[in-house]
Amino acid sequence: MAAATDDAGDSNEMIRVVSSDGEHFEMPEAAANLSLVLRHMIEDDCADAAGIPLAVVAAKPLAKIVDYCTKHAAKSSGLTIEEAEELKRFDAEFIEVDTDMLYDLLVAADFMGVEGLSKLAVQRTADLIKGKTPEQNRETFGIVNDFTPEEEEEICKENEWAFQITKPPSRLC
Amino acid sequence: MMLLPPAKRRRKSAAVYIPDDISEQVLLRLPVKSILRFRTVCKSWRAMIAEPRFVRLQLQMSESRRPSMLILLLGNMDPHGWMDRIRFIGYLGYGKVAQLVHERVCSSGVAVWTRPLQCDGLILAATAWSPSDIYVCNPATREFFELPAVTPDVLDGFQKVGFGVDPWTVEHKVVQCLMRDSNKDFTSYSNGCEVFTLGSRA
Numbered sequence: 001m002a003a004a005t006d007d008a009g010d011s012n013e014m015i016r017v018v019s020s021d022g023e024h025f026e027m028p029e030a031a032a033n034l035s036l037v038l039r040h041m042i043e044d045d046c047a048d049a050a051g052i053p054l055a056v057v058a059a060k061p062l063a064k065i066v067d068y069c070t071k072h073a074a075k076s077s078g079l080t081i082e083e084a085e086e087l088k089r090f091d092a093e094f095i096e097v098d099t100d101m102l103y104d105l106l107v108a109a110d111f112m113g114v115e116g117l118s119k120l121a122v123q124r125t126a127d128l129i130k131g132k133t134p135e136q137n138r139e140t141f142g143i144v145n146d147f148t149p150e151e152e153e154e155i156c157k158e159n160e161w162a163f164q165i166t167k168p169p170s171r172l173c
Numbered sequence: 174m175m176l177l178p179p180a181k182r183r184r185k186s187a188a189v190y191i192p193d194d195i196s197e198q199v200l201l202r203l204p205v206k207s208i209l210r211f212r213t214v215c216k217s218w219r220a221m222i223a224e225p226r227f228v229r230l231q232l233q234m235s236e237s238r239r240p241s242m243l244i245l246l247l248g249n250m251d252p253h254g255w256m257d258r259i260r261f262i263g264y265l266g267y268g269k270v271a272q273l274v275h276e277r278v279c280s281s282g283v284a285v286w287t288r289p290l291q292c293d294g295l296i297l298a299a300t301a302w303s304p305s306d307i308y309v310c311n312p313a314t315r316e317f318f319e320l321p322a323v324t325p326d327v328l329d330g331f332q333k334v335g336f337g338v339d340p341w342t343v344e345h346k347v348v349q350c351l352m353r354d355s356n357k358d359f360t361s362y363s364n365g366c367e368v369f370t371l372g373s374r375a
Contacts, residue, residue, distance in 0.1 A: 143218075
């Protein structure tokens with residue numbers, strides 16, 4: 001079917017993908033090419049009418065990713081300054097999501113190899129957690145504290161200044 | 174190095190298992206202060222942050238940002254009461270007020286500093302007259318080391334010191350060149366070189 005095209009922007013072929021929970025999505029080939037995984041599948045002739053199955057990406061994040069890729073593929077080359085600004089605004093609004101969706105996007109974009117989106121989600125996550133305490137972070141990431149209180153105290157002492165947060169935290173260290 | 178496998182998650186809302194390479198990407202984009210603080214999150218995060226790989230990537234990442242720290246070396250020539258110290262002054266950009274974030278007083282008193290040297294964000298400050306005190310500091314982590322005493326230079330007493338990375342071992346090294354001894358009219362002398370290797374995270 002869809003042979004590897006060097007000029008992805010001109011291809012009108014629609015690529016179908018299927019989420020882990022069985023929902024079907026369609027996007028232009030140029031958009032699908034922004035995902036490394038999808039591009040390889042297309043190049044290997046694995047894109048057919050049944051759609052490419054994405055076993056670990058659920059419908060909710062996949063819908064967002066299709067949106068992202070479609071928007072970015074339409075504006076991939078020769079951007080004017082205004083278009084670049086608009087794309088930046090799109091990104092900023094796009095990533096204003098709750099933490100559950102953010103982590104879904106983090107993992108899904110990484111899995112699908114959508115570089116721009118990965119960076120966007122990683123930066124957003126970093127912005128969210130940078131002012132937080134270690135304890136708040138454990139909660140966010142679902143991590144269990146495997147230090148003894150003594151060990152934790154010890155690490156705190158090495159760089160005490162780093163544990164002084166200006167915002168009122170629930171627990172410092 | 175794993176966070177929690179999905180089955181053991183405590184909270185429903187943290188519904189995703191974040192693989193280590195993604196956690197690493199997130200941590201790399203944090204300010205140094207947050208990175209230091211998050212060493213207490215769990216053992217796998219602490220191990221990740223301590224790895225030379227992380228340190229190297231973090232350095233590459235921070236090189237692309239604009240510097241935000243001013244280092245002031247104050248000696249006897251400066252107003253009384255400020256003597257003998259190194260000040261780290263944070264500067265976040267045009268229009269923002271610069272703030273003193275850290276200050277380090279040197280024990281023995283300093284008359285004159287040599288021009289500070291820098292390498293990979295580390296600052297080497299040496300007092301001008303041999304045998305000089307040599308300090309290496311990392312403004313990002315506020316770490317501060319005093320190097321072991323160097324051999325005095327008999328030529329002019331002026332400190333000749335270099336600072337760089339050994340590309341073979343990727344270690345930071347400080348080199349001191351000196352004249353070890355000589356006769357009175359300098360017709361017979363012996364020159365020397367001392368090399369100090371800093372720890373890989375220094």
